[in-house]
Amino acid sequence: MVAVQSIVNGAAALRVEMPRQPFGIPSVDEILGSDFCVAAQARHGRSAVVGAVRTALAEAKQQLLGSDLANVPRGDLANAVARAASARLDDLAQPHLRRVFNLTGTVLHTNLGRATLAEEAIAAAVEAMRHPAALEFDLGTGGRGERDDAIRPLICELTGAEDAIAVNNNAAAVMLVLNTLARDKETIVSRGELIEIGGAFRIPDIMARAGTRLVEVGTTNRTHPRDYEAAIGAETALVMKVHTSNYIIQGFTAEVGTRELSAMTRDRGLPLVDDLGSGTLVDLSRWGLKRERTVSDAIADGADLVTFSGDKLLGGPQAGFIAGRKDMVRACAKNPLKRAMRLDKVRLAALEATLRLYRNPDRLAEALPALRAFTRSVGDLRELAARLCGPLGAAVGDGFTVAVTECASQIGSGALPLETIPSAGLAIAPANGKSGGGQIAALAAALRSLPIPVIGRIEKGRLVLDLRCLDDEGRFFETIQRLETPPHPSA
Ligand SMILES: *Cc1c(COP(=O)(O)O)cnc(C)c1O
Numbered sequence: 001m002v003a004v005q006s007i008v009n010g011a012a013a014l015r016v017e018m019p020r021q022p023f024g025i026p027s028v029d030e031i032l033g034s035d036f037c038v039a040a041q042a043r044h045g046r047s048a049v050v051g052a053v054r055t056a057l058a059e060a061k062q063q064l065l066g067s068d069l070a071n072v073p074r075g076d077l078a079n080a081v082a083r084a085a086s087a088r089l090d091d092l093a094q095p096h097l098r099r100v101f102n103l104t105g106t107v108l109h110t111n112l113g114r115a116t117l118a119e120e121a122i123a124a125a126v127e128a129m130r131h132p133a134a135l136e137f138d139l140g141t142g143g144r145g146e147r148d149d150a151i152r153p154l155i156c157e158l159t160g161a162e163d164a165i166a167v168n169n170n171a172a173a174v175m176l177v178l179n180t181l182a183r184d185k186e187t188i189v190s191r192g193e194l195i196e197i198g199g200a201f202r203i204p205d206i207m208a209r210a211g212t213r214l215v216e217v218g219t220t221n222r223t224h225p226r227d228y229e230a231a232i233g234a235e236t237a238l239v240m241k242v243h244t245s246n247y248i249i250q251g252f253t254a255e256v257g258t259r260e261l262s263a264m265t266r267d268r269g270l271p272l273v274d275d276l277g278s279g280t281l282v283d284l285s286r287w288g289l290k291r292e293r294t295v296s297d298a299i300a301d302g303a304d305l306v307t308f309s310g311d312k313l314l315g316g317p318q319a320g321f322i323a324g325r326k327d328m329v330r331a332c333a334k335n336p337l338k339r340a341m342r343l344d345k346v347r348l349a350a351l352e353a354t355l356r357l358y359r360n361p362d363r364l365a366e367a368l369p370a371l372r373a374f375t376r377s378v379g380d381l382r383e384l385a386a387r388l389c390g391p392l393g394a395a396v397g398d399g400f401t402v403a404v405t406e407c408a409s410q411i412g413s414g415a416l417p418l419e420t421i422p423s424a425g426l427a428i429a430p431a432n433g434k435s436g437g438g439q440i441a442a443l444a445a446a447l448r449s450l451p452i453p454v455i456g457r458i459e460k461g462r463l464v465l466d467l468r469c470l471d472d473e474g475r476f477f478e479t480i481q482r483l484e485t486p487p488h489p490s491a
Pocket residue numbers: 169170171172174197201242243244245275276277278308309310319320413414
C-alpha cells in the first residue's frame with residue numbers, strides 16, 4: 001500500500017509490484033500506478049484521476065460481464081483502463097469556448113463570435129484586466145467619473161452626436177431607449193420593419209418587454225407618410241425606424257426615410273429613433289464595398305437617437321450604442337435598467353481602443369481585422385488556396401479530392417444582406433464521385449474535432465473552406481496535419 005502510494009505520488013521510480021497472477025481484473029491501485037495515470041495526475045490532480053479510474057474500471061467490468069476472467073490479461077486491461085481514464089480527463093480539461101478557424105465564408109458570423117478584435121483593442125483589454133483602471137474616476141478632479149466617458153468623446157467626434165452611452169449589445173440599447181422614452185405609451189413602427197434577428201430578437205417582443213405598446217403602420221411592402229400621420233395621437237411617445245438588416249423588400253415598395261420622418265416628428269415634439277443595427281462609422285465604398293448608411297448619416301438626417309452594435313461592421317467587442325440628443329441620452333443613462341446593461345472595464349477598454357482606430361481611416365483596413373478580411377483581394381486568396389491545396393489533399397487522404405474553388409463571402413451579422421464578396425477557397429468532394437453526403441458530414445465532423453476546429457460550409461455535396469478569414473496559414477497547416485480522416489469510403 002505504501003509502495004503504491006509513493007509511486008502514485010510520483011515520488012519514487014518504483015514500479016507497482018506485479019500482481020501475483022497475470023490474469024483477472026486489476027485493482028484501482030494497480031491502475032493508478034501505470035505510467036498513464038502517473039502522468040495524468042500531474043495534469044489533473046490525484047482525486048480527479050482516482051474518480052476517472054473508478055468510472056473507467058466499472059465500465060470495463062460491465063463489458064467483461066459473462067467472460068471468463070481467468071483469461072483476461074491483467075496488465076493490458078490495467079493499461080486500457082488507465083488510458084481511457086486519462087483521455088476522459090484530457091477531454092474534460094478542454095475549454096468549452098474554443099478558438100476555431102472560421103472558413104464559413106461569413107466574416108461576421110454571430111455563432112462564431114462576430115468581429116475579432118484589433119491588436120490595439122486586445123492590448124487595451126489585457127491592460128484593463130490586469131490592473132485597476134480609472135473606470136468611474138475622474139483623474140482631473142480626483143472625484144467620481146462616468147464609465148461612458150471612455151467612449152463618449154469618440155462617438156461624438158465620429159458621428160456628430162451630442163452625447164452617447166454604451167450598453168451590453170444593441171438589443172439592450174433598443175430596449176433601454178424604448179423603456180426610457182415610451183414606457184406605458186405607444187411606439188410607432190412601419191409593418192415592413194418588424195424584424196426578427198437571430199431568433200430571440202423580435203421587435204414586437206422587445207417592445208412588449210420594454211413596456212411600450214407597438215402601433216404598426218402601413219403594410220409589409222408599402223408605408224407612406226400619411227400612415228404615420230394617422231397613427232400619431234395623444235398616446236404616442238416615439239416613432240422608430242428599424243434597419244431591415246437581414247432582408248430586403250423589393251418590387252412595389254415604399255418607405256418613409258428618416259429625413260422625412262424627422263420633419264414630421266419634430267413638428268409634434270416626438271422623438272425619432274433610428275435602430276441602424278450594424279451601424280458603420282465610415283463610408284465603406286472607400287474600400288470597394290457597397291455603401292451602408294452610417295451613424296453620421298442617420299444623425300444628419302434628423303434621428304434624435306441612433307442605436308447600433310459594437311461587434312458588427314464596427315469591428316469591436318460586443319456592445320450597443322445609444323447616440324444622439326443630449327437630453328434623451330441622459331434620460332437613458334439615468335434609467336435604473338442601464339445599470340443592468342452596462343459594460344465592464346475590459347470591454348470598455350477594447351471598445352475605446354477600437355473607436356480610436358477610426359480617427360485614422362487610412363490605417364483602418366490594416367488595423368481592423370473585419371475590414372481587413374472584407375478587403376482581401378481574391379487574387380491573394382487564390383494563391384493561398386493553391387498553397388494549401390496539396391497539404392489539405394494529403395491530410396484528407398485518397399477518399400476525397402481537394403480543388404481550388406471560387407466562392408462568395410458574406411459580411412454577416414445583418415449587414416448588407418444581399419451583398420457578396422468574390423472569394424476563393426478549397427472544395428473537398430468524395431473521390432468516388434458519388435454525392436456522398438454521409439462522407440462529407442463525417443469529414444466535416446473530423447475537421448471540427450481538430451485541436452483548433454475547422455468550420456467550413458457544406459454546399460452541393462462538397463465541403464467548401466472559404467479562406468477569406470484565414471489569417472494564420474502556418475497554424476492552419478499544422479492543424480490539418482493532425483486530421484484523422486473518416487474510414488475510407490468503399491468505391
Ligand atoms: C443586429 C441587430 C440588432 C441586435 O443587435 P445585437 O448587437 O446583436 O444585440 C438590433 N437591431 C438591428 C436592426 C440589428 O441589425
